[in-house]
Amino acid sequence: MAVNLSTPNPADLRPVPGVRLGVAEAGIRKANRRDLTLIELAPGSRVAGVFTRNRFCAAPVQVCREHLAVGDIRALVINTGIANAGTGEPGLAAARGTCAATARLLGIAADQVLPFSTGVILEPLPVERLVAGLPRAQADLRADGWFAAAHAIMTTDTLAKAVSRTVEVDGRTVTITGMSKGAGMIKPNMATMLGFVACDAVVSQDLLGALVREAADLSFNSITVDGDTSTNDSFILIATGQAGNAEITAAAGAAWAALREAVIDVAVRLAQAIVRDGEGATKFMSIAVEGGTDRDECRKVGYAVAHSPLVKTAFFASDPNLGRILAAIGYAGIDDLDVSRLRVWLGNPDESVLVAEHGGRAASYVEEAGARIMAHSELTVRIDLARGSAAATVWTCDFSYDYVKINADYRS
Amino acid sequence: MAVNLSTPNPADLRPVPGVRLGVAEAGIRKANRRDLTLIELAPGSRVAGVFTRNRFCAAPVQVCREHLAVGDIRALVINTGIANAGTGEPGLAAARGTCAATARLLGIAADQVLPFSTGVILEPLPVERLVAGLPRAQADLRADGWFAAAHAIMTTDTLAKAVSRTVEVDGRTVTITGMSKGAGMIKPNMATMLGFVACDAVVSQDLLGALVREAADLSFNSITVDGDTSTNDSFILIATGQAGNAEITAAAGAAWAALREAVIDVAVRLAQAIVRDGEGATKFMSIAVEGGTDRDECRKVGYAVAHSPLVKTAFFASDPNLGRILAAIGYAGIDDLDVSRLRVWLGNPDESVLVAEHGGRAASYVEEAGARIMAHSELTVRIDLARGSAAATVWTCDFSYDYVKINADYRS
Structure with missing residues (x-):
């Protein structure tokens, strides 16, 4: 019984130029369930992220950190069902294998792919089923895929969580759309919180990194259901750079202020949605x-x-x-x-x-x-x-x- | 449904020479309930204590700290029903009034009395009813009063908690008896944990202070029911000095080791009893x-x-x-x-x-x-x-x- 939260209207979720999303049934843990999401980013996109500080961080979190350090990210792969956490070296191999397979499919390098997993921990990720599902997710790629993706990344969430808005930046309309999942760290083996926000603004990598940290601090890092911090928490901010505004390179001025406010607003609403959907929540x-x-x-x-x-x-x-x-x-x-x-x-x-x-x-x-x-x-x-x-x-x-x-x- | 805990056998609770306890019905919050305990200590007794670090500490905790700084404590007064916490200046006046009345009754100074309260917070302590009950508690003073006192200090506890043992120190038999109350910080307005341990060993004030801190650290500060720290938590260690052993003045040697081990053992058992009686506990x-x-x-x-x-x-x-x-x-x-x-x-x-x-x-x-x-x-x-x-x-x-x-x- 979510508190004052309802399923987003698909028409309200605006495509972000430079972002396409596709989903597929890969049978990761259950049959007849869309459990695989592929997000493709246009060349030139910039990506920044923040991750769980739990020392039992999941294998995909470790791989994300490595690949973000290299930069030039072009794809994200998200599976539900299995969290690939507490899985040791085989888990790391599975996360790397996911990236390699996605890279082959899209004609990019493996370190241009970010992997995300959510679901049961301490169980091995069936990477061969995941890889087998990737071509179907690729075939499904489309700019208006946010609504389907917001559903495909759910685990024990009772409602999909997605938010969209636009903001004037430097005389151009910038679109910001995001989605999150998680019922608030309360589902023990259903490992936890994922948030993805994409915009088409042109903003420097340094500022994007600062903004993802500030937005996380004011949103996902300001919520709690029960104090339990998961092994897989990840929050990713994408800027595809297709809006055509003059590149924002300093944390000052009207363009930065407008983008900053709008991204934080979207992140806060996505984070609050997780609390509103907290298991057992009535207030x-x-x-x-x-x-x-x-x-x-x-x-x-x-x-x-x-x-x-x-x-x-x-x-x-x-x-x-x-x-x-x-x-x-x-x-x-x-x-x-x-x-x-x-x-x-x-x-x-x-x-x-x-x-x-x-x-x-x-x-x-x-x-x-x-x-x-x-x-x-x-x-x-x-x-x-x-x-x-x-x-x-x-x-x-x-x-x-x-x-x-x-x-x-x-x-x- | 306490976990593997039962009411202590009165015959197992040994009197500590130099300590007498009396209880009375003072009608602090409910009628027909022994809610007032007076503990009288023989001249020469040494007392040390540790208290809650909650900034909303109760008025009696503040007064205890002041009076322990002066030393030469001769009496403790404990009421249940009202915690005298979150009561501002009137609460402090009530705690001081309790000490003054006890002092008059016993012919000692007000700063030789330590006050303790447990029960509902944010409500005023009916100090006149408490004071009116003191003569009856005084008339009830006796060396074998531990069993009755352990019951009189209960609030929402389902069982009284008291432990006794003896130990050889310097060729003399030292008796250690203690009692505690609390269902583990889980009863919100029923403010919380009290522990009193008395022995008749001769031990320096400095070592007694070190021992109360170490024993608290290994016992009451090592338990949790729900992480909520109360406003009134207090743990008091008394040494009446009547056992006749050579004064222990250094944290070394067999006598210190024996006393230390026995006091910590009693404190741990009293602390564990609180967890075993934690509301709703089944494990x-x-x-x-x-x-x-x-x-x-x-x-x-x-x-x-x-x-x-x-x-x-x-x-x-x-x-x-x-x-x-x-x-x-x-x-x-x-x-x-x-x-x-x-x-x-x-x-x-x-x-x-x-x-x-x-x-x-x-x-x-x-x-x-x-x-x-x-x-x-x-x-x-x-x-x-x-x-x-x-x-x-x-x-x-x-x-x-x-x-x-x-x-x-x-x-x-």
Whole structure:
């Protein structure tokens, strides 16, 4: 039961000039399931990525890092069903074999291919079935393939996640389209979060690299369902350079500002979609922390609240449980936090109420107001640390019976 | 449903010479409930403590820190029902008032009293009812009051937690008795963990301070139910000095070794009792990490596994889910961890099986062995990081439907 999320309208997903996508049934783990996606990029495209910091990172993540270091990427291959993680040397060979086969098919070099896998971990990737499916994915390549691809990369997602928008850059219309998958690190062996955003802007490789890191920081790295970081998390930003704008080479000026804002917006919406589809989620929660001395301490507080099982179960119960929120702020790890100065508000899209100040419950707060706010499915906990001017927001979902049910019943 | 834990036998709880305990019904929050405990210490007793690092620490914790800095503690007062946390200046006044009233009653100074509160947070402590109950607690003072006190300090605990043992120190028999309360930080407004251990050894104040920190580190600071750190956590170690041994003044020699071992043993058993009584717990899990470069990184790995909702729900389901364990190890924060070298075993008191090595599932592992081990209620995850010689163990419980039910249904 996703929270305020619906399947994207195919007509809303705009093709990005220079990008074609094709899908196929390769029988990776299950029959009659589109589980293979090929993305072809026009010559001259630039690609940047960020990846999981889990030390048990999957084989394809290792290969992606190697190939991005070389550059001149021309294709991406994504399979679901098997994550190719915890697979040792044979897993690396399978990821490299995937790239080699794709390269032969497209007439490019193996290190111009980025491989991605998501699904069960600790199981071998059936690379021969994947390779056998590649020609069918190639035959399916088309500019309007985003809707089909967003479905083909799903694992336990209940809905496909894709977003598109345009933005004026240097007098040209730039198109940005992206897709993501993941039900938020909660599906143990279904390894996790993938995000792909493509635009046709002309932007230098350095700036693209900076933008993918900033966008990831503000989107996929600002969400949590249960604090578990997967082995396969990957976020890729593509710029095909076909929009014809003057190349953006400095992080300044109107063109950069417009592109930056639009890419971050798309990434945030894709990341939020993962939280909205978090298994068992009934509430979408924004933990907005302001007044910190730096962004890092705001994130610490945001994550402490967002990860607290006590806060998450209280939100599931629509219980405005201030004690749990205050306790989580208190143990977030800011040693010199002055709790007598901080203020906390609970809000939904209709109203926001001061609930805590002076180290305890706000004198003006009444339980009825808290209960009224919590009845909504979109909730905000706003926290002013009153120490500085930095801010950060973390998005999460609540913690329900269904979370335990799904994760306890699940057998690999 | 506590895991392999039962009510202590009153006859097993040995009086500690120099310590008397009394309980009373003070009506702090509920009627007909022993909710007030007074502990009187003989002159010359030494006391040391460690407290929550939560910035929202409760008023009594602040007062305890002040009074311990002065020293010469002669009494402890513990109330349940109201935690006196998140109560601002009035809360501090209530804690100080408790000490002043106790001091008048016993003919000592107010700063010779340590106050402790546990229960609902954000509510004012009814200090006048507490003070009115003190004479009845005083009238009840007796050396064999541990069993009654262990019950009177309970909040949502399903069982009282108390442990006693003796040890030879310098040819004298030293008695160590302790009690604890807490269902493991999982009861939001029922603020949390208290531990009191008393012995009659003669030991210097400096060593007592070192021992309370070491014992806390190896016991109460090595457990987790859900990662939520409370506002009131306190652990107190008392040495009345009545055993007649030569004063222990150096962290060396047989007398120190014997006392140290026995105090840590009592603290560990009291801490484990809290996990065994963790709400919704059906399994008691030891995460034993070895081969680390230092104890800190072993604890990081232990806590990453122990806090993972995915691991905890898998254990609830008796599912030997290796992927979840390996992923948690991978994101524990050891940047240069070589996953190809680490090894993981699953075990119960009867057997232990190698389940992972070389970056993936162990070749010798079969699912049947995992399932057989997981059928037990006492489980060990042993992890060899193969980087050094440090080790640390973290204890936790599994994560069940009942956890969500208890915490979602709970209303302050």
